[in-house]
Amino acid sequence: QKEVEQDPGPLSVPEGAIVSLNCTYSNSAFQYFMWYRQYSRKGPELLMYTYSSGNKEDGRFTAQVDKSSKYISLFIRDSQPSDSATYLCALFSGGYNKLIFGAGTRLAVHP
Amino acid sequence: DGGITQSPKYLFRKEGQNVTLSCEQNLNHDAMYWYRQDPGQGLRLIYYSQIVNDFQKGDIAEGYSVSREKKESFPLTVTSAQKNPTAFYLCASSIDRQGEQPQHFGDGTRLSIL
Numbered sequence: 001q002k003e004v005e006q007d008p009g010p011l012s013v014p015e016g017a018i019v020s021l022n023c024t025y026s027n028s029a030f031q032y033f034m035w036y037r038q039y040s041r042k043g044p045e046l047l048m049y050t051y052s053s054g055n056k057e058d059g060r061f062t063a064q065v066d067k068s069s070k071y072i073s074l075f076i077r078d079s080q081p082s083d084s085a086t087y088l089c090a091l092f093s094g095g096y097n098k099l100i101f102g103a104g105t106r107l108a109v110h111p
Numbered sequence: 112d113g114g115i116t117q118s119p120k121y122l123f124r125k126e127g128q129n130v131t132l133s134c135e136q137n138l139n140h141d142a143m144y145w146y147r148q149d150p151g152q153g154l155r156l157i158y159y160s161q162i163v164n165d166f167q168k169g170d171i172a173e174g175y176s177v178s179r180e181k182k183e184s185f186p187l188t189v190t191s192a193q194k195n196p197t198a199f200y201l202c203a204s205s206i207d208r209q210g211e212q213p214q215h216f217g218d219g220t221r222l223s224i225l
Contacts, residue, residue: 043216
């Protein structure tokens, strides 16, 4: 079993839709949770960083962490064609001493 | 502008050849990392360095080598021992040596076999 599971998609939605991207993980020791956005032929850029259960909001983006279920989500409201990218979750635990990345979900927002 | 610069953007390797990928950062970050990204897979850690003149192997270090002679530079050499080098290589840095803080990435180097 992989340490972090992420549906690779592709996920195709119309402009304006609410998008839900998810990762599940197996090790309860993960303490820090990140979401990165990666455009084609570019490096990942940090979208959200959180270390506690609950919600964190930044503009159209909301990161949600449920440690009891070992489940993290990224919600995108009012999705735009410019949101079309691959979204990577990344988790950190002191035991691993490194970031563990999901495989990424490809999102396409069509006008 | 602070950031991470990777060069070249595209690189081609002949059989039996070693190639070096450059990574420079002006963020004054202590820690630097090299990842390999293949289609459908998450980023896999090759090497990382938490401080100048020190580095550790990641999960897939075989066939690769690094050096960290300066804080701002962390070059990666893909040696001829790496039999499947075709991939997208990403360099990252972090202000935090322990790895708790987010990493910031360059725009990658795409390496292909000739």
